[in-house]
Amino acid sequence: MITGDFFMEPPEVLDELMVRLKGLPVDQVPAHVKEFLEAKKPIMVGVSADDFVTAFQKAITSGDKETID
């Protein structure tokens, strides 16, 4: 689940990202997030691809399991 007060166009890119991450080993998630956003090039205002990566890295650091559910 990714939520927030940012702007992303087209919005469906976020939904696609979440589907792509499902089942991934968590250590692969930040790289996948960055690669996906750089490939899709959504218009983002208020945040950058790096912000997404950082948020996932922090969340993963505080978690203790191995895959995205």
Add this chain to the structure above:
Amino acid sequence: MKVRVLEAEYEDPYYNLAVEEAIPIAVGRGLVDPTLRFWRNRNAVVIGRFQCPELEVNLKLAAEKGVRVVRRFTGGGAVYHDMGNVNYALSLRSEQNPDMRAYFEKVGNSVAAGLNRLAGPGFSYVPLNDIAYKESKVSGLAASIGEGYIFVHGALLANVDLNLLSSVLRPPPEKFEGKAVRSVAKRVVNLSEIANRILSFEEIADAIIEGFKEVMGFEPYRAELSEEEKKIADQLYKEKYSTLDWSLGSLTLCPTTPEERELIRKVSLGKRGDERGAHQSNWVAKVKGGKIGKGIRILCPTGCGLGHDNGRLLHGTARGTR
């Protein structure tokens, strides 16, 4: 540029949001001229496209006070609406990949110019998406880019119940996984307080139109919502805005508990709403059993919402870098 000016508002906040999306679709298809709409909502919290209602709204209080919760199609933060708000929405035809920031600036400067005529000086556009009077925020902007259109809308605090606004909008939690920097606080203020009198919806709308004439060279004319737009709005209302599926956020898959879901059902269903998707919301980006189960929350650098608590805006945790 010839711009159609509409004053189109409805009792049902879900229909108001359906019309809000129908207009830029019609503009993008070339069915109608570029359009500036003015409208108001009865008590409602309008959340951003990527927000979860249970994270943004005190649902229990909303249910008690009859405040509806509606998801809009643009990003950005949650805003509180009542009849003391003046909402403005600009739909323009656009080229491929328009610069959303540039349009925030154009619209922000136009609205600020209008307010300076009405109750200024002292109003200005503050990047990314605020309009302020000196140090206090009076309006927030949100935007969307669709097929053939760029759309920017905003909510202006004219004479809003700031106490209810502050209690029904939830500030971001202090501790949240993925959060990098602490919350920021900003003052918000009603236009009536600045002007020392109650300003009517009509005079505020007229002032904003003057601002658009001055800054963007608009040539406004008054008209009604077209039949094509009504058809698009009816369809959007039936299939999107009045459904629990949209309100809950089936696409963002919010972490709703059964109790919260029940409250959302109370505050979120349109009159013709159904419960499609009511049982489809689950976590996606959570680590099995791990703390990451609380999700990823990503927020604008200076906050893109319009919240308030005892004179302080709390609904804006800094997070992004752009």
